[in-house]
Amino acid sequence: MKESFLVAFGTDDGETLRDKGHFGDSQKFGIYKIGKDSVSFVGWRENAKVEEDETQIHGDPRKANAVKAVLKEVDAVASVEFGPNIKRLLPVKACMIMDPGTLEHAARVVQSNLDRLVLEIEKGEQRKVLDLRDLSKEGSGPLRIAIASGKGGTGKTTVATCLAQVAEGLGHSVTYLDCDVEEPNGHLFLKPEITERMPVGLPVPKVDQDTCICCGECAEICQYSAIVCVKDKILTFPDLCHSCGGCVRVCPVDAIEEVPRTVGTLEQGKAGGIDFIHGRLNIGEVMAPPLIKAVRERAKNNGNVNMQIIDAPPGTSCPVITAIGDADLVVLVTEPTPFGLNDLDLAIDMVRELGLKHVVVVNRHEDDNNSAREFCNQKGVEIIAEIPDDRRIAEAYSRGETMVSSLEEYKGILEDMYEMIRHKAQRDKVKRQV
């Protein structure tokens, strides 16, 4: 085995790694010779100028070939971000994803991870992207990837459960959170063994009529008509109460105490190596956000998990915002139909309003239907994967099986999708922390 390796770092300014855009779009590449005991700069390679075909959502192969030709002699490449052409580079070069910084520093980071690089180079066509980013900073926490859609039935849970299974298969510690508490169905696919159940309640007012002096202050402050004054009696409507506590605070004689009202149940368990948490909202209950919050809070106490897959409720209202509000990346699942794209439009507006990074997965993609590509192109949103309209996927779904567990040939596509999503989420998280 060689003692030193040639590594290409993508850069625009000749000093720092390119940190806005893909490796293949770098102005030039800094080539370093990296060995166990030494790092030396070898020279520059100008990138080839290829007019990319933007309609190729999986990357233009001509561009990949041009980059491969420019970097013919190098063993590995490194960048802050790769595009879809990474799939064409990986079989011939080890690919490393890194934190932003100077080329000198990046070369030193590679040197300190040389053993890992050698292992990847030796794997040949079986290589995976080598992640050399430092997520150990305090407060970095788990990656939170939310799977959402503007409407139900687009394949959101299919994508979420597959991502969780792929993460587990790759040895990542992962928690799957089903926040679609009105109709949770992730458990039908992951089949967890539930080990804990607990009611989730909201504090609502209970009035001591003997102490009450009927001043009406509580009814006046309540924005939801959940407590009203009728003649000389105070009535409460717990179902309308939003638990703001306002009435308790204004009561001059402490006639109001807070008592719990159960809105649903939180269940937690294990699905193989996946930590599983979901909420079940009581039938007829409208207060989904508190239960969703409880599911999210529960996941925070979940030890050293490095990935959360959040299966969000459909739509664009309070429950989904509660579920995805702090996500590192939102994956919007759509289908290429007028209804699907209409709801995707609303979902994109919502995540933009919330300032959340987002990508799209197109489910039930047909080769002769470009409507989702054209729509996303217009909106400037990246499609990160397309899942074919395959009858066998629907049949597996109806049996309560995922693509990962029942359709071996999709494993590679799903792993690629997972890695791209993970890299994107991680990169944006690191940037926010810098």
Ligand code: SF4
């Ligand atoms: S807690 Fe808030 S919402 Fe509930 S009854 Fe009191 S004032 Fe109204």
Ligand code: SF4
């Ligand atoms: S604020 Fe207190 S005393 Fe006044 S009406 Fe309400 S419960 Fe009765």
